[in-house]
Amino acid sequence: MQDDNCTFSMKRRDLLRMIGMSGGAAVMYQAMSSLGFAAESTFKGQPKLQGAPKNTSVLILGAGIAGMVAAYELRQAGYKVQVLEYNHRPGGRNWSLRGGDRFTELGGFSQHCQFDEGFYLNPGPWRLPYHHHGILSYCKKLGVPLEPFVQVNHNAYVHSANAFGGKPQRYRAINADYRGHVAELLAKSTQQGKLDDAVNKQDQEMLLESLRDWGALDKNLAYSSGIASSNRRGFDKDPGGGLSARPIPSKPVALDELLGSRLWSNLSASEIYEFQTSLFQPVGGMGRIGEAFGRALDGVIRYGAKVTAIQQDEHGVTVSYEDADKPGSTQKVHGDWCICTIPLSVLSQIPMNVSAAMTEAISAVPYAASVKVGLQFKRRFWEEDEHIYGGITYTDLPIATIGYPSTGFHSSGKGVLLGAYIWGLHAFEFTAMTPEQRVQKALEYGSQIHPQYAREFETGVAVGWHRSPFTMGCFGLWSEEARAKHYDNLCQIDGRIALAGEHASYLPAWQEGAVTSALDVIERIHQRAVAEARA
Amino acid sequence: MQDDNCTFSMKRRDLLRMIGMSGGAAVMYQAMSSLGFAAESTFKGQPKLQGAPKNTSVLILGAGIAGMVAAYELRQAGYKVQVLEYNHRPGGRNWSLRGGDRFTELGGFSQHCQFDEGFYLNPGPWRLPYHHHGILSYCKKLGVPLEPFVQVNHNAYVHSANAFGGKPQRYRAINADYRGHVAELLAKSTQQGKLDDAVNKQDQEMLLESLRDWGALDKNLAYSSGIASSNRRGFDKDPGGGLSARPIPSKPVALDELLGSRLWSNLSASEIYEFQTSLFQPVGGMGRIGEAFGRALDGVIRYGAKVTAIQQDEHGVTVSYEDADKPGSTQKVHGDWCICTIPLSVLSQIPMNVSAAMTEAISAVPYAASVKVGLQFKRRFWEEDEHIYGGITYTDLPIATIGYPSTGFHSSGKGVLLGAYIWGLHAFEFTAMTPEQRVQKALEYGSQIHPQYAREFETGVAVGWHRSPFTMGCFGLWSEEARAKHYDNLCQIDGRIALAGEHASYLPAWQEGAVTSALDVIERIHQRAVAEARA
Structure with a gap:
């Protein structure tokens, strides 16, 4: 099980080494995959x-996805439910920043989003994999309409400042070329008898046939310039109609140049389980889910309530909180049981009388740093000029990711890009800047890929998660050692208190982790409550 | 150029051999790719x-996409334009069959579509690649809204009646396993020094690093059961939240079984240029484009006009036609020039005084056989039970393809599947059946993949293109020899007559071929007309 566990919680030094090594989005995706995304x-x-x-x-405690799932189901089951929430809105990290919204960070930076009506940035989660059945079921139940989220776009770019003279390459070309070269190398090895020990003769025949098709090889089993490869990577001159319509094939990148560019490191993202088709997003922004939960739980949630202490005895749990806007005026509320979904980064600073084992677990999980920048432009130049409809460009610049909107396709007028989605060390650097500086930096870096930025930019917002007062980080970054030692202790019901949230799951950072964690914990609380009533 | 040409028009006997060999969708996709799709x-x-x-x-002649593009642009340029159209609707093969529609085939089979409101089958084209800029530009110009078309669905199936006991396999598993095995074989060859002649040592190091990531190999460079491979192919037990949330990895298919299954032949479809992301479909059915063109050309198109003769002299072109519903009452219409977009399958039967070279070209292109079946079901069981949202299941059963709707995702209620999309010999077999029999057969075969069919089926329609009176086939199937000998002759202006349509393009079957062919021909006609006026 060592191997399995490894993927859901890698050694922290390995993670940092990886991030330090190249710092790009590709590596971060690899890391996220390894971490159990x-x-x-x-x-x-x-x-x-x-x-x-x-x-x-x-x-x-907490009206994020975990807290609201728990509240929704427990109320339905007949429990008396009350929710305390720090923010003045439901959702937690399920959140869309829209024109008119204000957001104040720890340290005092305050932003007033200037996006036009209908545009938004999802500072937190932004996609729903088809197999995250829990969160999808609540979308259905709450009437939140979904639309497809485009993750992989073959016509978006992969980019390295140090490869191809800094010129972005189309994903389709790098993808086709890597696959083609791999197929050719293996086909030639097979033909030369070098696989005779590993694969029997009959299978070798089938392997060659399959490699030719799969890798777009020519009749000599070479990955060469021609129609076969251009039908994957694109043409120099595309075929058309009438006279002079004959296409001109493009020329693949040579293997050594491709390997040296490291752009291949962006190719596995599309194959990862939650980036596979089909993915979705709520129409109008991810925040629509939190908002719908909030409406369903109208009257149950007390907003602007900052929890200051959690104390249990054998009869129940008493929670002290103060008005988030007027510190000092402590109030108390009591429950027979308490489900606490406050992020560990915040919870570790709140007095709570639970076992040493749970206390240690709460302190054992650092929070990942992440920054997202949203940029509004006068026109959808990525569609109009570059034929990029949705999907992601990956770069080894600090911005790491440019995300194109998966809505309003092919429409005229403005659009909002995800101009940066930053992890690791660069995220700390960006978090240290003022929001204006972050936007400026995202524009500077992004201009290397889209020179239209300078002329088309209108307004931007930037959220650094380590300055978010309600999470103080992006998500719980379990190390392998921490998970082995502390995960079960974190998830056990401790007296009358239980924890839930993405941090109490094997799906860190995903809303589905929050949903399944909440459902798991309410079933166990319910069993306890029923047993207690019978006793 | 032999090699290039080869891809856009393969030898007919090769095509038939391929189709005969396995007859499945995979092969047909390969063939279509080779043919220049x-x-x-x-x-x-x-x-x-x-x-x-x-x-x-x-x-x-003809109010399909080619004819209407030509009419739209020429009218805009100041020409007097008249269009004759056989059908009582615009669009030609751009067509959506909806509830209430009637369709009568050659031979007399008549169908009355019983779909509920809002549902449709696109008997012809059903997707718009992002790089088909011509047809997309008319969508924008005519105000036809688009939505994403899901081509590749990692959670849909690949299926062979002769592999895995006939049990459908998830695309993601076969895709990951083929890739993983290829990566492992190449990594081991590299490690054993077998690539020393082909790749230098430094590149070998980079190749190994890339294969590990790209192929989801374990630390020993093996593609093995574990989190790495399950993060691509899926898990036996998925990770979740709370206690008992630890995942259980799945077990990859062994290489020999995978090769023998031939399911790998379905993997390249997703990599082909027009099946790459992003693709689109018009909201409400592909026919929305033809309908919008029809409205824009209101008063210009004479419907129900069956062309019976096309005669030119040095002054102009006279076209005889009769009322398609009342044969015998011939009328004539005259133009200075004529652009004929009638499919070659029909045109070859109409008297027309053009050169021997063009006449030969018209007769040199057989038309592909194809059948599509639309099936309405009481509920969207593919989403509700199997978590398949859009995309395609490939099978080597005669139905070849099951296409899931790329609209109404995650909604309750009914849905319409593309229950069959048949090419080659099976298409002739299905065309020979009554529409009811075709629907019945599609249900029988499809039940092997979706056992819910029997309980959930409501109504179906089936279009066999060789029985379509306005095309007598699906699209022009250029052989390599025919294209080399006849293509330019087909596209030359002959006196005052010029041809346009997908058959006059290097994009056979695609609407983009029709658009670019029409634009090419009107520019040449315009040059002639201007030169003539000056002379």
């Missing part, structure tokens, strides 16, 4: 909590 | 036809 949900339908004891109350 | 458009913006001579008339 890539998995289908265990969700098997809504829980059936039957026979809830009368007048049993559950206090829920 | 895979290419970006040469469209470079709308033409600028300046200085059209006054009172010059152009007669256009």
